[in-house]
Amino acid sequence: MTTSVLLDAGVVTRCRRRVHLEHDPTMVGTVTAPPDPTAEQRKADATAHRRSIADEIAGLVGGVDGEGWTEIPRGAGHRSAEREQATLEAMAARAPHIWAAQLPRDHPGGRRGAVDLLVATEGGYVPVLVVRHKVSDPGTGAQTSPLASPVPSARGADPARRVRPQPRDQLKLAHSYRLLEACGQSDGSALGGVVGLDGDVVVWHDLEVPSWPGGRGALAEYDARFADRLAIATTAATGGEALAQPSRIVECRTCPWWPVCQVELEGARDVSLVVRGEEAGTLRAAGVRTVDDLARLDPDDDSLPPTGMPLTDAVGLAKAWLADLTVVRRIPRISVPRAEVEVDVDMESFGDSGAYLWGVWLSGADVGEPHGYRAFATWEPLPTDDEARSFATFWQWLTLIRLRASARGLSFRAYCYNELAENRWLLSSAKRFAGKPGIPTTEQVQAFIGSDAWFDLFGSVRDHFLCSRGKGLKTIAPAAGFAWRDAEASGENSMRWYRDAVGMDGSPADDGQRRRLLEYNEDDVHATLTLRRWMTSPAVNQIPYVGDL
Template identity: 50%
Template sequence: MSWHRLDGLGATALTEYDERFADRLLVATAAATGQPALAYPSRIAECRRCPWDTVCTAEMVASKDISLVAPGIDAVVLRAGGLFTIDDLADSDPAYVQSLPLTALRRDEAVIRARAWQHSVSLVRRRDDVVVRRADIELDVDMESYVEDGAYLWGTLLSGSVAGMEAIAREGFSQGYLAFATWEMVPTPDEGRAFAQFWQHLTALRELAASNGLTFAAYCYSRAAEERWLKSTPVRYPDVSGMPGSASIAEFIATADWVDLYAVIGAEFLVPGSRRLKALAPIAGFHWRDPEASGENSMAWYRSAVGADGHPPDPALKDRLLQYNEDDVLATHALRNWMSGAAGEQTPTIAQLMR
């Protein structure tokens, strides 16, 4: 079902511009002259990329603004329904909230989100038991790319059961982190070389598991990013030695062996706030070693690491990128272990919050 606003039809672009300009002039004038504020912050999707996000968030937290749990147009709908704060929503009749035309937010989860925020709960179990696929041989995978130009790094973390680790040791594999990277500026055929080696590693482990009667699973966090380059790299560099065909990639990502922990989190938990890995891994006790670790910063590090700006390549930033990537796969590993263990004791269920 889609909802479309019809109340703005008939207004010309110039009329709308005049109205918006006049509104913003009043807001700016009030702020410049020390008058009471005529505008208040309300969270939308673009907030996380805004340099003023922390300033606005502090104000919204202080007032328990409804947009913290219902951002965007849903906040407008809830305010129109008389619900302005998180407390208003938490104390409201769930049946009334479900009657409102919410769009992005599931109507049956709105009140639960508000109550979770009140109790400082980041994850709420949908059921008593948390289910996440585990295997004898587990490979955490994280890819680093540079804008639209290519994927320069495929990082992996190998772990698993006692039987699985004994099997890999017999074949010469080692537990822990292993990276497949190019330190040439992408796009470059060397990107294809790194990818082909990564794929050969994954395939060898998968075949090893099958030949020993063991299970295998590879884990990512939000599969769209990895799958973009899983699918496109063989097409871009088909002549690189060891490069798989597109059919092999498609076969693998369609199996249960390819596990998206981001999707598993959504299926097993209601998440009142952010579902980003960096927001949730600390719940499992994991923290990145680099205080400046972020996807945005990694872009700048990569340019310096490969000497893209005319300066000599910086080996220290290569190491920084590898550590950042290693921490990403360590984070998914930690989150998965937590889901299989302490999550059941450390998170409430929906039923418990709604009592």
Template identity: 45%
Template structure:
């Protein structure tokens, strides 16, 4: 085959996917395109984010002479985009947006950069990503050892030490910058050995020192090119990216057929087990001693393997199942749209002292996010929740509010208090933090983790069906709800009121699923879900059957 030419995406992630992508005789992607809604939503969100950043930067440079900030037409054919980028470089443009570099066939590189920025000596690549690349830190003026990171303002390439931030390094971002730098270098266009990343917050350019990473990049490119050329053999192993990989339909049957251990433990653990001779689920199920380098609970890993063999979806860690209960219980579920805000807080109040379940109550704004109307809906939710809590207390009743996986709810509780401070009814950050830290705010996801092992994951839609709950919408899910929201508020299209109803039903079902799961945990779970010891006995009994290995 011809010498493979790799893009930055080919430099990280699954090596077996790379080998399959470049397999001889393949002209198209396998089977069918990726349809996973989470993957599709991430792609769309990243595209929209890049567009917003480009428009922002163009406005920042709108008062500068023509040719300072050049935008390459990203809808044009690739050849035209390459020529436009070359022309902008020759003309000395200071900023080039949506640049496409000329393919370096000999070195096996192709790539594009959201920005090329002239640093006075040449061009540095600046990429735009849809995740956070830095985070604020508290600066101690007496800490003389703190060096900070290097950042540059959005309006110019002026790298300087910034002690108010800490970097959040991402290997994929680094590899892409290194790849682009080498391409610029080969074309005689490179500036200093630096690159930049504009992240989700769009508050600065995080400057990356590429020089110490270049040897590692060169080695990685050489290995990856050999894999693409089929000179290094690879085999499938389940990793995080399998979920959205078009090759999963081919790899999964092979993994199941050989009962690969990666089906029940994660990638880092797979390597440790493999290095110690444990390659199959059966070998793991029979193991009685953890390898010295194993990180995590080896007992849990063995149980996962035995669950896979005995087809057991959920296991009790202990004889008893413990979950926090209260006289008055409120189930809460929040819906957000990317990073733009939280548009819906759904609630369900149950008074167990009188056996009363109130109707589902949503607090919602249908104005497209971001909008200050979000402050109104959040304030109404908070005031209602605190009124329910105070009413229960005044009657001598215990109170608890529940969510499933509190990270998202906590983020938007705090974020809403911060963003809308001073608006009518908005609580202080201190009040929000105090509520989150109290025993009246309960994460059922954490309770599931304390009480059970779930071989196929602990997501609400994995666990609640075991408790007997079913969602009304078969397509219900976080990523699908993003599409529904676009239709519901008319982002780029006409408003579809049926999608508002769909979102409310989806949110209500999540709220009710949390309630059903909690009550099941406090009741039937202890008698219907096997313990770890039960699964172990099932496994050993099954192993004794004729024909079982």
């Protein structure tokens, strides 16, 4: 199909309704949500990372002014058409490495796009992405090549790495591969490479390997998604009946078009305001289109199709939403395991770079340590070996409290909120810093997180409450009467504060932002303490029981 619509790689992982809105001429001038500062900072970080990797590879393969490296100018003053022509000329000259390539627009296919790096092979070119996230994990099975030889012919089985699934990367590679095909410069291998956060090797993907649901490869998955998004965009651009309707999904939290969709969804009292994603689609297909429809259902009706959550919970959430209740009790009686010595734990990390702060709050019986908040931090910019020191100090303190409680015949329990993050960095820190002073073995960490001494309060909230507006700590803790001192407190904002706290951009370290992060972390652990105490007090019974709605 020939169309005037040209789409970039991002559409295949973008909300279908957003694709419609972006191409609907009647939406021009609509007020959208302002850019998220944290997202903008992530983009800036990614740009800086790409520049660093480009400089490193250029130096390895021939230098910016050498014959081995060609860079397509970009930025202000460099129009897309000029960049496309420069890329075509570089490919025609068989340039070995082309950085910042702007691939020729594929008007028949409806594609446009740039790619970080093109590398020449015997038959043409293959695309390589540079991304600021991890693309491999410890293990085996990944095909990698060194940065000095960022070509498929140099790849081999890596004995220390396995591929970390990153579907978005593979779909972007597939988009570039189709653009190369369209201009006659693909080598036909269906290969693409990715340089990740570690920036030490190229991880190679075969885009035809059947690693996607249904036995499809990344190329087949991409083709199906792109055809769908192209149809949506073309229909929107030509004034046809919309092929994608609004529905609340996770992406809505950061989407600039959410204010538009929110008005429409709330006006329709759409069922996705209570249950998101595929669950909402399943209910709509069964004729349950509004929150009111859902609230009226009989939870014991076996004729309804299964959703991702028990129908009883879905109906209860709908009733809570209609009653404007953030939280209702899922069961009549709430219980949380308690101990005579209790420690609340919260970790702060900076992306995949490391965990710079472990905060604790000690309460309960006397074990010879001051009650209240204590922080174990490194203020050297991550990654740093000083992270090993701060983690070791935290682990030694936690072990000391456990041993003293045991010696006094007192029960002990440590609490966190959503253990996935804490467990990840507990295990990762033990692995990365193995052998350094005070660092526990992975077996010791695994034994702790698998014991009754480690309790995830998020799991308890999930089991005991229905939360119509999410189960995050900053949503549920206010129901227990807790409030953060900082009005901007959030995990996303803490990333910006951390940059200033350690002087990551070359500016002096900001002691005020360090204090802000410590206060934020202290409030997080105090929030879990408050929540736990509330859940085991008579006050929790003031929260309505869903069976009474």
